[in-house]
Amino acid sequence: MGDGPPSIWEWIARNWDTGRVGSIKNLLLDHLTMSLVPIVLALVVALPLGLACVRWRWLYQPTSGLMNVVYALPSLPVFMLLISVTGLSQTTVIIPLTFYGMAVLIPAVVDGLASVPDHVRQSAVAMGFTPLRRLISVELPIAVPVVLAGLRVVAVSSISLVSVGALIGQGGLGGLFTRAYQNPFMPPVIVGIVLIVALALVADGLLVLAQRLLTPWVRARKGAGS
Amino acid sequence: MITFDAVTKRYPDGTVAVDRLDLEAPTGEITVLVGPSGCGKTTSLRMINRMIDATEGRILLDGAPVQDIDPPTLRRGIGYVIQQAGLFPHRKIVDNIATVPHLLGWDKKKARARAMELLERVGLDPGLAGRYPFQLSGGQQQRVGVARALAADPPVLLMDEPFSAVDPIVRTSLQDELLRLQAELNKTIVFVTHDIDEAIKLGDRVAVLRVGGKLAQVADPKTLLSDPADDFVREFLGRDRGIRRLQFISTEGLRLRTDMTGDAAGPWRLVVDADGRPTGWVSRERPDELEPYGTFVRGRDPMRSALDAALLSPSGCAVAVDEDGKVVGVATRETLDEALAEAADG
Structure with missing residues (x-):
């Protein structure tokens, strides 16, 4: 094909799996790690924190206030600050993303538990549920739809936000964008955008599927309402 | 307890x-x-x-x-x-x-x-x-x-x-x-x-x-x-x-009239089907028109039901039926009045 720039397909074929750090495949895997780990971590931390905020009401205002401040912090200076501790590693990206996720998920857990109708909670008490058993088999299951809605937001935003990490050399597919600064060549940018959007759609789709499987009663409720 | x-x-x-x-x-x-x-x-x-x-x-x-x-x-x-x-x-x-x-x-x-x-x-x-x-x-x-x-x-x-x-x-x-x-x-x-x-x-x-x-x-x-x-x-x-x-108050002892279905009835006559169930009242003025009726089960339903049934009919009478819905008689204003007077005393 002469000396002209390679077509996008040629570029993909050439860079998919070069065995080097910057291959598309490796960037994709990095991207997955740096977005999924914060999603899971955020959920694991937000669940007990959310429960604590419900149990001790006074905790909620300061916690959500703090989380909102964290959420408002621009990621770049946060990265700079963290570099001094965790260096130019994936951890430097994972930590702020986990906090962003928590900022969405703690209120989701609190709202989810608040969505349990009072008469349902009362009747659980009256039937002789112990507080722990009530939480596990009545309140948390009913909170699932609200928590999952929050999780969908977190999943999509984490997947998209990872690319910012490219500024410190850890952006997963975001790495494909920074190259375009140095060399005005479009295929990497297009590939990066398409893959990130595709990842986000797949993650969202999986969560919607999980929601259908975990909470068939929510669809039943809509069916009855129409 | x-x-x-x-x-x-x-x-x-x-x-x-x-x-x-x-x-x-x-x-x-x-x-x-x-x-x-x-x-x-x-x-x-x-x-x-x-x-x-x-x-x-x-x-x-x-x-x-x-x-x-x-x-x-x-x-x-x-x-x-x-x-x-x-x-x-x-x-x-x-x-x-x-x-x-x-x-x-x-x-x-x-x-x-x-x-x-x-x-x-x-x-x-x-x-x-x-x-x-x-x-x-x-x-x-x-x-x-x-x-x-x-x-x-x-x-x-x-x-x-x-x-x-x-x-x-x-x-x-x-x-x-x-x-x-x-x-x-x-x-x-x-x-x-x-x-x-x-x-x-x-x-x-x-x-x-x-x-x-x-x-x-x-x-x-x-x-x-x-x-x-x-x-x-x-x-x-x-x-x-x-x-x-x-x-x-029970309707057990309520006096009933049984002469309201025949031709000898007063201004209102109760129409009864072949099975003995009521179908409606007809008045002397308009013998072709069936008017609504109210019933109570004698002995089972209380006086309140009998009175209610009477108020629901233009004839002012309550139709007493048995458990099968068959007419056993009619409580008129008169007989209801007797029962109410008794209730007020008791």
Whole structure:
């Protein structure tokens, strides 16, 4: 094909799996790690924190206030600050993303538990549920739809936000964008955008599927309402 | 038997919800707590299963103070039905009903079989077992609520305005259903309502509470209507207290006329079909037009039904039928009047 720039397909074929750090495949895997780990971590931390905020009401205002401040912090200076501790590693990206996720998920857990109708909670008490058993088999299951809605937001935003990490050399597919600064060549940018959007759609789709499987009663409720 | 022994509930802000309540809910009977809002009826109910703890006094369950029983254990032995049924939205109907057996550690199969049995017992289609609560109507949900409360066969049932949130027709059928169930099961039921009609219909004993949580009167419905203890009870019973008393007067002895179907009848003649069932009234002026009629089952329905039936017909007469719906006679204004005069004396 002469000396002209390679077509996008040629570029993909050439860079998919070069065995080097910057291959598309490796960037994709990095991207997955740096977005999924914060999603899971955020959920694991937000669940007990959310429960604590419900149990001790006074905790909620300061916690959500703090989380909102964290959420408002621009990621770049946060990265700079963290570099001094965790260096130019994936951890430097994972930590702020986990906090962003928590900022969405703690209120989701609190709202989810608040969505349990009072008469349902009362009747659980009256039937002789112990507080722990009530939480596990009545309140948390009913909170699932609200928590999952929050999780969908977190999943999509984490997947998209990872690319910012490219500024410190850890952006997963975001790495494909920074190259375009140095060399005005479009295929990497297009590939990066398409893959990130595709990842986000797949993650969202999986969560919607999980929601259908975990909470068939929510669809039943809509069916009855129409 | 449930015994309230000088029970007081005082909140930290000084509000007294229940004030030195002495009350007995006898075994196998329906005791209704009725009163305006703020009379402490729900608080009293909830103190029985320790959803609320009494400040002073004792509540005894067959002689044992409930304060000595661990709340979850106590509650698993007491059925509880509340206004919006309180069903678990994420559980299928069968699992909702099997909640307490499940908590008690019953074998899964046994719990399920019990749930299916109860589903039918409260008059629901077993096909609903696999549905979720939101796929059921309010009345159906409330029946499931009753089934769930009965699942582990507790001797005591607490009902907190269970039928207040459904429409009047459904409410009536739920009330009838409860009376039918109670005739079979003989539970000790404490039933809270603000509706005096419901209290009189369901209660073996009715306890009227006044604002501030003081007991105004406790009596069987008939006594309550004929001898209200004071002005508060009289007022609470309402203006049509006299009419309501007719609910407790039998139509057994009501004199009936049997000459209203033939040609010799007065200005109104009752038309009866080949099976002896009524089809309508015709007047002498318009012999071709069937006018509406009202019936009551003689001996089973009370005087109130007979009077109601009379008021529903342009002829002013109530048609008395037997259990099969066949005409046994007609109560005219005259014969009703005699019965009412007798009731007023008695």
